[in-house]
Amino acid sequence: MKKPLSVYVHIPFCERRCGYCDFVSCTETEKINQYLSRLQTEILAFDFSKYLVKTIYIGGGTPSILNINQLTKLFDCLPTCHGEITIEVNPNSLSRAKCEAYRAVGINRISIGVQSFDLATLRDLGRLHDVKQAIDAIKLAHEYFDNISIDLIKDIPNHRYVTPPKEILAMIKHISIYSLTKDDHCVLDTDEPVNLPADFMRYEVSNYAREGYESKHNLVYWTGGEYIGFGAGAHSLLNNQRFCNSADIFNYQRETPVERTPEDIREEQIMLGLRLRTGVAMTLLKNKDNDLKLLAGHGLVTLTPTHVIATEAGLKVLNQIWLRLA
């Protein structure tokens, strides 16, 4: 029987670098074709025959920077996938023609990097789009796609988080909200309230979705499923080995795989499970009864007969909970 697999493809090009970004990306867009030909060689060298590809995620960088010809060539070498196929887009590089091309290659989920609905915040983050462009991009995507996600950032010093307008909330199915601090660009605590409609379920510490619209691709990462990453800086988990490509965009190499020990797996499962609404299986927490009672007594976790689930208060101190339970 074929094994389930998820596929990540990294497109590390942006029109301009944002001040807060530490993703693998560059602005040398004149070299996109050079990068793509290496990427195609890498993808075509992978033997997909043993796998059933469940999800594909085209991330970046700014994948919407690819023109239609480049996008089509990339999809020509990707495996068949009947599940979720996502592309990350920036509001200023989305167009009607690209939406049509995305549909034509099988993309069925759009993740739009809105980051904020406040113009001053967008300017200070170094984003190229304004609020109107973000709203227009969501409206355009909505004409073509049912499954739309937006990314937002909160807890930005001297800026306020602005809840998406009602008309936008009606068009989207998923929101990722990351917290920005001075020293660490994406952390887990959530100080500013996000004020979303009740039908957006917080299924992961930074992710909210309407029922059935959780990110299937990201859930593979968070539940220990197998995935292969292509492109500079892309990570993989395959055959119990973790490996990644180096971040050298035009000469990336696969680094030496690291075999996970049973203890590594257990610690990962606890850490990831604490982030999820489904929680951590009790079977991973033998001999932790006293710690669990203490954490529950402080209102940081809820205990069910089978799982430990971080409460809203617990989600703000996940690292401390993890240190007690790992």
Ligand code: SF4
């Ligand atoms: S658009 Fe995204 S990947 Fe590119 S520089 Fe800005 S935050 Fe980084």
